[in-house]
Amino acid sequence: MAVFKNVVSRISKGLRRTREALTGSLRSVLAGRALDEDLIKEIEARLIQADVGVKTTRKLVDSIRTDWKAGTLTRGDDVIDHLKLQLKAMWPDADRSLQFATPENGEKTPTVILVAGINGSGKTTSVAKLANLMRKSGRTVLLGACDTFRAGAVKQLEIWSDRLDVDIVRGQEGGDPAAVAFDACDAAVARGVDVLIIDTAGRLHTQDPLMRQLTKIRDVVARRIPGAPHEVILVLDATSGQNALRQAEEFTRAIDVTGLMLAKLDGTARGGAAIAVRESTEIPVKFIGLGETPDDIELFDPEAFIEAMFADEG
């Protein structure tokens, strides 16, 4: 999509600050040097520092080492391209396309996007961002405020619905979130909206009852609107470390996650955990979050992401 072609510059801008904290980017470290064991160690360190994780890092580094020993990879400058190629292969284009509802018997059905994740990862803000994105592409949007638990959560989404001028279905604080989800589906069908986006309460993937509640929400949605939810987005905090893997595994188990939204990528964290997640669960990243306003969302672009991860100085 053309709208997001500035992504490279934006993420790079976000990550440029990193370089003030860390000494030199990977690119500048590699530039003009012949590949050797020391350099490979250095690459390993960079990947680990980007939260890629020990296991996935070793895998990537091993492939560099193999090519180096085979004589096909000799210059430091070529390493980034090598890594890019490898990582890009992890995220084929097909993965990232959004699923929309297809009309049922000639009748329009709303597309449902279910948003979930651990506490404070950025779900509610991401719901606002997604709503904004959908609205900008000319779709009508309804929000479902299914976080009936956290103090002020409904109010928070209500403020977003006001600012974005989209409708919202809300329930009682402390009420059953699945019931709200059902009502939201009802309303979405009745009002004939294009997209229903459901915000859920933050929950740790280790909390069985809460994970079951999430499954229930999904089931209710599926029962009310055939084919829904069309997208199940797990919001991951880009600053999180290897626990991201556990989150992805458990949320997938509960609600069949279809894609990640990597939020808070505008900080200095590089979000490398998403690579480890892809390695072990095959869940693709679909969106990235780059700030606190509804405009701070981009479609995930693996090339830009990897480029930004190793971004050059200046």
Place this chain on the structure above:
Amino acid sequence: MFERLQDAFSGAFRKLSGKGTISESNIREAADEVRTALLEADVNYDVVNRFCEQVIADALGAEVTKSLKPGQEFIGVVQKRLVEFLSPPDDSKPGVIHVAPPPTIIMMCGLQGSGKTTSCGKLAAYLKKRGRSCMLVAADLQRPAAVDQLQIVAQQVQKEAPGGARVEFYAEPDKVAAYGEAVGVAVGVCQRAVKQAMRDKVDTVILDTAGRLHVNDDLMKELQSVHKMLTPHQVFLVVDAMTGQDAVNSAKEFHERLHVDGVILTKFDSDTRGGAAISIKEVTGAPIRFIGTGEKIDAIEEFHPERIASRILGMGDVVSLVEKAQQEVSEEEAEELQEKLARGEMTMDDFLKQLRAIRRMGPMKQLLGMLPGVGSALKDADIDDKQLNRVEGMINSMTERERKDVSLLNNSRRRRISKGSAASINEVGRLVKQFETVSKMAQQMAGLGAMGKMKALRQMQGQAQQMTAGAGGGMFKPKVGTKTVSPKAGYKKRKPKKR
């Protein structure tokens, strides 16, 4: 949360403890495992390297290589270092300080969504319990509904938290604005809040600031001016325990700008390995003061480095367990049993023998702590020595044939056993059921690697808990508040299936 760290360490030291003499390269090898474990636990890369270098130097200095028990010695070295890494400096301020004349001013800061607002409520509840009145100040004018959230939290604490002290709430809702449009306004709000607190004779003022990125200069400057104008007595940095490598960068920046006095590590109730704790302490020197263990206002605990470190190093006892186990069971015996288990031929006699060995080895709790992996899997289950006595009594009342083949145990035989052991028929029934579960699990476990064993044990614990739930008997009694592990836990690695 440190359980997995513990597991990985255990592996390293099993290597050491198995060998007779240890060379310097053995130590480096063990340190390498420690290194990997720490990295997997999200401890910052540089911090890990520093830590391992120190550990190696310590180990060589302590002449671990010459020790008769090198494994134990090495563990001691790692443990000491770890406690040192996590301990507050001697001159640091305690939990929540108290100044006279009041009010004590506390300032929260941290990245977005780390748990600041929730932690404000928790601190208020903590203070209320200790008879200290407080005022929560909504200095986040930017996040939608941040003010409402804090107000609800304040009301909750006032209404629900134990203790008689007053909980006030201060906000200027008309100052709230969209992102980036109210930068700097928080300073005035905080100043007016403190004035109000003085009038109201409130003991402690807690400032809830907006989440911000450490690289956002405008917002960091705002925080600095709040700090400058309000001169808080204590600044808490609130950090998500699941944070990865970047924890050092943000913590360093907050510390340089505000001088952080203490850290609150939130979401500690997750299964994160929590290496961020070590990183942050290393780069800021600021001690971790509290851990957040849930979303509710009472889910806060004081942080104890020794406790955490010895939990990480639960394997400190692996060596002694190995030694004790060797005294109890010969290698041939162990192998024989292993084969029997694999064939599903465990008998009540084997069961009893194991129970006896376990009992001779000391109190159950200590034992569980000693087993790598197993310890963490079962640590939440309360295993009762008295219960063991009864089990032993029941097995003693069985005939030889019954012990070999529990399927013989019909009702009349059970009645006899019940009479012979003064246990109820129900208890006998439960024992049989338990034995069957354990033997089935043991069979599965005999064919699994270490990780598989962990999972199987979790599963077993879950089943045992279900089995004994409410019945007030059985070997594994869940503690109140214990999280029941899903019986599906054994299939984690399976690829997600589309529905």
